[in-house]
Amino acid sequence: MQLISIIPDFKPKNDSRLLEKAERLKPSLYHTSYPAPAACRVNGQVIPNEALGDMPLSRGDQVLLDFGRHIVGRVSLSLDQSGSAQDAPAYIRLDFAEIPGEFSEDPRQYHGWLSSSWIQREEMHIDILPARLDLPRRYAFRYIRLTVLDTSPKYQLLMRGASCAGESSADESALPVHAFPDDELKRIYEASLRTLAECTQLVLEDGPKRDRRLWLGDLRLQALTSYVSYRSIALVKRCLYLFAGSRFPDGRMSANVFTDREPAADDTFLTDYALWAAPTLMEYMAETDDAEALEDLLDPVLYQADYVLEHFLEADGIVTKEAADSAFIDWSDGLDRRTALQGILIQALEASASLCGLAGDPARAQFYRDKAETLRQTARRLLWSEELGCFLSGDQVSIHSQVFMILSGVMPMERASAALDKAMSFPGSPRMITPYMHHYYVMALLAAGLRGPAEKHLREYWGGMLKTGSDTFWESWDPSDPDGSPYGGRIVNSYCHAWSCTPAYIISRHLLSSPT
Numbered sequence: 001m002q003l004i005s006i007i008p009d010f011k012p013k014n015d016s017r018l019l020e021k022a023e024r025l026k027p028s029l030y031h032t033s034y035p036a037p038a039a040c041r042v043n044g045q046v047i048p049n050e051a052l053g054d055m056p057l058s059r060g061d062q063v064l065l066d067f068g069r070h071i072v073g074r075v076s077l078s079l080d081q082s083g084s085a086q087d088a089p090a091y092i093r094l095d096f097a098e099i100p101g102e103f104s105e106d107p108r109q110y111h112g113w114l115s116s117s118w119i120q121r122e123e124m125h126i127d128i129l130p131a132r133l134d135l136p137r138r139y140a141f142r143y144i145r146l147t148v149l150d151t152s153p154k155y156q157l158l159m160r161g162a163s164c165a166g167e168s169s170a171d172e173s174a175l176p177v178h179a180f181p182d183d184e185l186k187r188i189y190e191a192s193l194r195t196l197a198e199c200t201q202l203v204l205e206d207g208p209k210r211d212r213r214l215w216l217g218d219l220r221l222q223a224l225t226s227y228v229s230y231r232s233i234a235l236v237k238r239c240l241y242l243f244a245g246s247r248f249p250d251g252r253m254s255a256n257v258f259t260d261r262e263p264a265a266d267d268t269f270l271t272d273y274a275l276w277a278a279p280t281l282m283e284y285m286a287e288t289d290d291a292e293a294l295e296d297l298l299d300p301v302l303y304q305a306d307y308v309l310e311h312f313l314e315a316d317g318i319v320t321k322e323a324a325d326s327a328f329i330d331w332s333d334g335l336d337r338r339t340a341l342q343g344i345l346i347q348a349l350e351a352s353a354s355l356c357g358l359a360g361d362p363a364r365a366q367f368y369r370d371k372a373e374t375l376r377q378t379a380r381r382l383l384w385s386e387e388l389g390c391f392l393s394g395d396q397v398s399i400h401s402q403v404f405m406i407l408s409g410v411m412p413m414e415r416a417s418a419a420l421d422k423a424m425s426f427p428g429s430p431r432m433i434t435p436y437m438h439h440y441y442v443m444a445l446l447a448a449g450l451r452g453p454a455e456k457h458l459r460e461y462w463g464g465m466l467k468t469g470s471d472t473f474w475e476s477w478d479p480s481d482p483d484g485s486p487y488g489g490r491i492v493n494s495y496c497h498a499w500s501c502t503p504a505y506i507i508s509r510h511l512l513s514s515p516t
């Protein structure tokens with residue numbers, strides 16, 4: 001599935017009142033200084049940091065720095081020369097990588113459908129040495145590789161030092177202290193928080209390497225995790241205002257908003273993402289009781305489910321194919337998204353009902369509740385296969401369908417476990433690809449009372465990413481295809497991605513609080 005939407009002459013409709021409020025909620029960044037690692041590798045050989053500054057480097061030499069943890073921030077290098085006069089510029093290449101695997105890919109071999117400009121590589125000429133090189137971009141990395149492309153026969157390059165200033169708006173002092181039953185769960189919890197912190201910037205970004213912007217489906221999961229950790233409440237509010245403040249001209253919420261300049265909704269609409277607006281606001285309200293936000297955001301948020309009811313529902317009460325084709329759900333190839341989307345619509349209607357209840361509009365609340373119940377009955381009648389004992393989407397059996405039928409209360413709970421097992425082992429059933437989808441799978445297990453399997457899956461799936469040596473969680477991870485990429489090349493994958501940060505939420509809200 002490729003997600004490329006280009007609407008000619010698209011102009012988002014901006015609401016300056018909401019966007020001004022979003023601007024006022026912009027956080028400050030915390031800066032953390034990270035010195036150069038104690039040792040590095042020069043042409044594969046381990047060299048202590050003190051010795052590096054005196055090692056003459058010339059054409060073809062490579063220095064590899066491992067900062068020991070994932071960092072989002074700005075990098076400075078201090079360079080010098082040895083030998084005779086610098087009679088020509090030093091020509092160097094810098095590659096930044098979140099995981100070592102990115103270095104084993106040749107960027108020239110990447111021909112995927114996302115821009116190759118996301119590959120974190122710089123080539124530059126340094127006319128005068130010594131020089132302090134303050135690199136212009138913010139990078140997401142743990143490893144930096146410097147390659148000397150050329151010096152001259154008269155002189156060599158010296159790399160005297162490297163340092164970086166990490167950036168994040170996550171407030172470490174807000175973190176609660178937990179006692180963990182074992183080290184594995186603790187490590188998963190910590191990597192999940194690191195992932196969230198790295199994505200917590202001036203907005204809640206999806207990934208600090210790529211796309212570095214605000215996506216609605218990611219926002220919901222970041223917000224939930226932030227409530228139990230850094231508590232970036234004002235930032236969540238800001239993000240909600242950005243989605244409400246810059247929308248499609250017809251009022252639909254975009255799947256993502258550009259925020260580096262004047263905020264602008266992207267011309268990408270994802271049905272499921274727009275529907276997550278109501279649950280996201282409802283969950284925000286449960287944390288904050290913020291009357292101002294409810295008043296400002298209620299109408300834009302309710303409009304999302306209204307739009308789907310009006311434009312995307314067949315006469316029989318099932319979402320249209322068109323709606324399903326513009327839903328995300330997961331990167332799984334060949335996935336029929338209709339049943340999953342039906343479940344998400346029902347959840348959006350329930351959340352819309354709760355929001356109307358909070359806003360003191362019981363009649364409207366009842367309308368959404370009744371609608372949700374009607375759609376539940378329709379789904380049971382039209383989508384359930386008695387023969388197979390699970391829900392179908394078209395004639396496809398998928399875990400995705402079962403998950404959202406459970407989370408929307410359509411699935412009779414006593415059948416949930418068997419339906420999930422059936423879908424998991426059904427021949428040709430699309431595999432779950434993203435931690436985003438795996439999050440909902442774990443939530444479905446918990447909703448069905450299957451706490452043991454939920455915990456086991458969390459440990460195996462997220463723990464599997466840690467076993468690769470990573471200290472953050474990735475945007476895409478299929479253990480049976482560890483090098484896979486939804487984009488046609490893993491070099492552009494993001495290895496610290498917002499929607500995979502939820503183990504901390506699941507652990508603190510569901511696992512630590514209830515014994516097995």
Ligand code: RAM
Pocket residue numbers: 003206207210211215216217218328475499
């Ligand atoms: C990608 C990003 C983002 C996600 C969308 C659907 O480009 O990874 O996180 O929300 O796809």
